Amino acid sequence: MVGPPLRNPLMPKKAAEAPARIFRSEEELAALPVSERIRYRIVSADRRYHANDNIAAFVREGELAELKSEVQAKLQEVLRALVIDTDGDHNTNETAKRVAKMYIDEVFGGRYRPMPAVTEFPNVERLNELMIVGPITVRSACSHHMCPIFGKVWIGILPNEHSNLIGLSKYARIADWIMSRPQIQEEAVTMLANELQDRVRPDGLAIVMEADHFCMHWRGVKDTDSAMVNSVMRGAFLKDANLRREFLSLLPRKQG
Numbered sequence: 317m318v319g320p321p322l323r324n325p326l327m328p329k330k331a332a333e334a335p336a337r338i339f340r341s342e343e344e345l346a347a348l349p350v351s352e353r354i355r356y357r358i359v360s361a362d363r364r365y366h367a368n369d370n371i372a373a374f375v376r377e378g379e380l381a382e383l384k385s386e387v388q389a390k391l392q393e394v395l396r397a398l399v400i401d402t403d404g405d406h407n408t409n410e411t412a413k414r415v416a417k418m419y420i421d422e423v424f425g426g427r428y429r430p431m432p433a434v435t436e437f438p439n440v441e442r443l444n445e446l447m448i449v450g451p452i453t454v455r456s457a458c459s460h461h462m463c464p465i466f467g468k469v470w471i472g473i474l475p476n477e478h479s480n481l482i483g484l485s486k487y488a489r490i491a492d493w494i495m496s497r498p499q500i501q502e503e504a505v506t507m508l509a510n511e512l513q514d515r516v517r518p519d520g521l522a523i524v525m526e527a528d529h530f531c532m533h534w535r536g537v538k539d540t541d542s543a544m545v546n547s548v549m550r551g552a553f554l555k556d557a558n559l560r561r562e563f564l565s566l567l568p569r570k571q572g
């Protein structure tokens with residue numbers, strides 16, 4: 317073999333490897349399936365694209381419609397592999413199309429659409445009392461089985477005079493944007509905490525999420541009662557046990 321092998325840009329880069337890339341012209345890119353085009357841009361920018369990452373910055377105008385068609389065609393293949401007669405069975409005739417649309421526009425939409433616009437206000441009243449937002453109903457899907465996750469989130473904020481305040485409904489919008497992706501509950505609450513920390517910059521931030529994982533009900537152990545609870549405590553909530561207790565005692569969730 318002559319010279320080092322060219323790295324396939326679609327494969328994850330190894331840490332020690334030189335950033336050799338196969339550069340493609342716009343023309344070559346245009347000939348690729350849209351998912352490959354988007355992936356090429358992400359890999360070129362050296363960005364992560366896990367199931368719960370947002371990739372909106374790499375999707376150009378009009379490409380989501382194209383992506384829906386590509387996903388639809390692949391889902392049609394899945395139905396075929398499941399030996400379902402989608403031509404004869406009127407119920408599954410349009411299923412691939414419906415599911416592709418549901419994934420991209422709705423249940424995984426938080427991967428493909430940019431962060432919702434949120435106006436921040438300076439804390440002119442210098443509010444510094446514990447604020448609790450919730451319960452916010454959240455819907456997600458687990459990354460492992462792509463089964464639904466339904467739950468509630470409570471957010472505790474201890475602002476300081478430099479904090480930016482955001483409208484109450486915006487907490488729900490940001491939560492929805494983060495949850496509308498294939499998620500892992502522990503990572504979802506951390507992502508939500510990071511987003512709020514960056515925007516609000518409070519002295520303390522606490523998040524509790526309690527959710528039902530349908531992969532527990534529908535398959536596996538078929539346990540119908542289990543819910544998963546996760547929390548993130550930052551800043552003052554981490555240091556001050558009284559504040560933490562106050563927050564937890566104000567959550568109207570069933571204890572124990």
Ligand SMILES: [Zn+2]
Nearest residue numbers: 458460461531
């Ligand atoms: Zn699962």
